[in-house]
Amino acid sequence: MQGRALALIALIAGTPALAQQAPAGLAAVNDYPTDARAEYVFSCMAVNGQTSDALERCSCSVDTVASILPYDRYVTAETVLRMRQTSGERAALFRGTQPTTEAVADLRRAQAEAEMLCF
Known part of the structure; x- marks a missing residue:
């Protein structure tokens, strides 16, 4: 849950560095x-x-x-x-x-x- 929150904040903020801190599996998950x-x-x-x-x-x-x-x-x-x-x-x-x-x-x-x- 914490990884998703971090990725969501990164997406909203448009901060690539913050998005890179999200768990690797989360980045690989398709968002459709x-x-x-x-x-x-x-x-x-x-x-x-x-x-x-x-x-x-x-x-x-x-x-x-x-x-x-x-x-x-x-x-x-x-x-x-x-x-x-x-x-x-x-x-x-x-x-x-x-x-x-x-x-x-x-x-x-x-x-x-x-x-x-x-x-």
Whole structure:
């Protein structure tokens, strides 16, 4: 518990030195929650077929994305993509700005890597 608290403080504070003091196992743990992984796999299978082969490939894909993109960055990119589908002034904030474009580009690059490795 103390290691997690230290890592959380390091993340919030943006202090790499403090994050290095976290237990080695904690750094290796993937930070994508199960429900996020499941949602990704279900969406992937909807596009690629409801087969056991698609399940295996989509699971590989989410693992690859998770190894490349930190979860908070993934959430940001997913939020931007969902907000871009809406209309109005609020949605305009998610179109064409540098931070939102970069977040989506990072996700797209991770997904392209996953596509090459898993499909």
